Amino acid sequence: MMKRSHNQQGVAIVEFTILLPFFLFLLFTILEMGRAFYTYTELEKLSRDSTRFLSSELVKGTTGLYSLTDADISLIKNLAVYGSVDGGSSSYLPGLDTSQVQVSLVGNYVKVEISYPYQPMLTVIPGYFLTDDVDLNVTLTSSYSMRVL
Template sequence: MGLRQQTGVAAVEFTILLPVLLLLVFATAELGRALYQYSHLTRMVRDAGRYLSTKAISNTTENLPNPLNDASCGNCISNTIDLLVYGKVGGTIPLLYGLDASDVTIIGDSVTDRVIITVDYDWLPLFGEQISGFGLGDSTDLSFNFHVSYAMRAGL
């Protein structure tokens, strides 16, 4: 083959491989973003658990109130949820996009004096929640749920 016959071959090969390379780059970026957000969420839940464990016992009996609610611990539940979701008490902008106070569950176990914080966060990719089946079937849902739970003994 002469040089004239191969003119433009590299451009054709690049055009064929470009979508595959872009898919790999974007998939790697989304995976890294998901791992970062999961790590950030677990850190937020852990910090909220530490805060709650110091504030849940507000009486002199040194036992966890039963039931554990805002009235029995001086708004510790509301403050913990605010700290977890917004980063400060009375905040309005969530630390993670889509995280809401309704995603947080706080339980107090008065038998073991443990507080348990559970968060169910629906992670959404940047490039859409679904990928088309390209005519070969149904579309695929790309979002998934992060379930993070943290338990700590109150009063420590």
């Protein structure tokens, strides 16, 4: 009996060494998915709040129709990117720019759409077994529409 356990020494470390890369891959995948979900949730919040603000700020023109001015668009883009209509020095999400925000008015509905280039911590999977590297950068798009109040 003693001799049998003596033959098993070192097997656990070999098994651990084989399974460690899979466990690390699973751990980093879960962390990255959580980070991506958090970023998308923040993007949704920014587009929703910007749309809500715009829908309450638009006023009817003399013709009885709503109109969207360049000043309104600028305010909403600042609100979506910096979290303030006055603008700011740092964006709410890293790398978010006012050029990535689209504002439109169709009939009595306003729409704010934000396209955010999400960059994961590991941006490329090297192509060890493939011919090309796999690019992991994606564009997260959040769009929110609301009737003008």
